[in-house]
Amino acid sequence: MAKPVSVEVWNPNGKYRVISTKPMPGTRWINLLIEQDCRVEICTEKKTILSVEDIIALIGNKCDGVIGQLTEDWGDTLFAALSRAGGKAFSNMAVGYNNVDVNAANKYGVAVGNTPGVLTETTAELAASLSLAASRRIVEADEFMRAGLYDGWLPHLFVGNLLKGQTVGVIGAGRIGSAYARMMVEGFKMNLIYYDLYQATRLEKFVTAYGEFLKSNGEQPVYWKRASSMDEVLREADVISLHPVLDKTTYHLINKESLATMKKEAILVNCSRGPVVDEVALVEHLKQNPMFRVGLDVFEDEPFMKPGLAEMKNAVVVPHIASASKWTREGMATLAALNVLGKIKGYPIWGDPNQVAPFLNENAPPPAACPSIVNAKALGLPVSKL
Numbered sequence: 001m002a003k004p005v006s007v008e009v010w011n012p013n014g015k016y017r018v019i020s021t022k023p024m025p026g027t028r029w030i031n032l033l034i035e036q037d038c039r040v041e042i043c044t045e046k047k048t049i050l051s052v053e054d055i056i057a058l059i060g061n062k063c064d065g066v067i068g069q070l071t072e073d074w075g076d077t078l079f080a081a082l083s084r085a086g087g088k089a090f091s092n093m094a095v096g097y098n099n100v101d102v103n104a105a106n107k108y109g110v111a112v113g114n115t116p117g118v119l120t121e122t123t124a125e126l127a128a129s130l131s132l133a134a135s136r137r138i139v140e141a142d143e144f145m146r147a148g149l150y151d152g153w154l155p156h157l158f159v160g161n162l163l164k165g166q167t168v169g170v171i172g173a174g175r176i177g178s179a180y181a182r183m184m185v186e187g188f189k190m191n192l193i194y195y196d197l198y199q200a201t202r203l204e205k206f207v208t209a210y211g212e213f214l215k216s217n218g219e220q221p222v223y224w225k226r227a228s229s230m231d232e233v234l235r236e237a238d239v240i241s242l243h244p245v246l247d248k249t250t251y252h253l254i255n256k257e258s259l260a261t262m263k264k265e266a267i268l269v270n271c272s273r274g275p276v277v278d279e280v281a282l283v284e285h286l287k288q289n290p291m292f293r294v295g296l297d298v299f300e301d302e303p304f305m306k307p308g309l310a311e312m313k314n315a316v317v318v319p320h321i322a323s324a325s326k327w328t329r330e331g332m333a334t335l336a337a338l339n340v341l342g343k344i345k346g347y348p349i350w351g352d353p354n355q356v357a358p359f360l361n362e363n364a365p366p367p368a369a370c371p372s373i374v375n376a377k378a379l380g381l382p383v384s385k386l
């Protein structure tokens with residue numbers, strides 16, 4: 001039998017039992033659930049990553065919905081347990097849902113929510129931060145300073161790359177990739193080359209208009225290009241940032257061969273998912289090419305790094321914090337809670353998961369809809385007319 005798991009309970013007499021596998025930032029998400037007659041149980045176990053057995057114990061015999069995390073393995077076993085407990089709703093507190101077997105959820109009729117939009121700018125800002133940290137060698141220089149090694153200005157000390165006028169490459173120009181591209185183009189006047197399965201029309205229009213604005217001010221304009229292959233981006237760009245979903249088509253998209261295609265002094269940033277990069281090949285490439293630099297927020301075997309990565313001076317590494325701003329994390333919690341609540345209450349699905357602002361307005365009640373359910377079509381759930 002699974003060990004009991006410690007929880008904090010809110011509104012013990014609520015009609016619907018909703019579980020959150022982790023404490024989440026803010027209190028709005030808790031209040032929204034309580035106002036709609038939910039008993040909210042928040043797992044307070046100390047261990048960071050809950051096992052499938054821990055979550056089965058949390059679900060118990062009666063559970064209407066679960067808010068879970070990207071570190072959890074939501075497959076057949078958990079959806080079967082949730083379904084047995086009468087649950088019909090699950091939401092990841094994340095936009096990515098590669099940890100969720102959506103087919104298994106469909107089999108048990110469980111709606112799967114995610115949290116798009118609210119983390120777009122925050123995540124893009126971290127990708128921009130990593131681009132700068134890597135190009136200007138900020139972490140290396142900080143370590144040098146703290147080690148007491150600075151004994152005076154030198155012409156060669158921590159020389160890095162200038163971004164202005166260089167080319168930024170974006171692989172996966174969806175919400176986050178496009179927001180990052182705009183920051184790099186507008187902030188640093190970089191040219192853009194991107195690769196995506198779909199045309200990023202709004203992004204193209206933005207770069208065209210910004211280029212015209214610069215030209216009209218007598219400045220060097222910026223340009224964009226949609227690449228016909230990922231290799232074109234790898235060959236031409238000076239800074240390359242990865243923003244695709246993780247699926248079969250993007251697993252090890254960056255590998256030994258693709259790394260060899262990139263410029264020797266290029267910068268690679270990954271704020272998508274670790275397995276998009278073959279990390280063993282990356283470590284080898286970093287060893288062979290000391291002027292090649294990376295900024296990584298995500299890792300192939302989180303929470304671990306592949307051997308050798310931690311020793312590489314040309315790598316900047318942070319622990320999957322790209323969406324970690326207060327506003328975003330509270331908003332993610334709210335969207336996840338409203339996905340679960342909406343399904344429990346039988347609400348329809350919000351028409352455009354890219355426009356979630358009405359759910360985030362603290363001064364008005366949220367719309368009676370589920371903000372983002374990824375398997376809405378498969379489950380035949382109705383779309384809101386709001």
Ligand SMILES: NC(=O)c1ccc[n+]([C@@H]2O[C@H](COP(=O)([O-])OP(=O)(O)OC[C@H]3O[C@@H](n4cnc5c(N)ncnc54)[C@H](O)[C@@H]3O)[C@@H](O)[C@H]2O)c1
Nearest residue numbers: 096123172173174175176196197244245249271272322323
């Ligand atoms: N590090 C973090 O904390 C963090 C935060 C938020 C999101 N993410 C990751 O970023 C991903 C993207 O989020 P988003 O909101 O921008 O999603 P999105 O769906 O708006 O964008 C993903 C883009 O990837 C493109 N794509 C899919 N397959 C591709 C391929 N084979 N080659 C090139 N492009 C491809 C899609 O067409 C789409 O435009 C999420 O799925 C998640 O895994 C990570």
Ligand SMILES: O=C(O)[C@H](O)CO
Nearest residue numbers: 093094095096119323
């Ligand atoms: O997919 C996501 O949302 C991130 O990885 C966590 O913010």
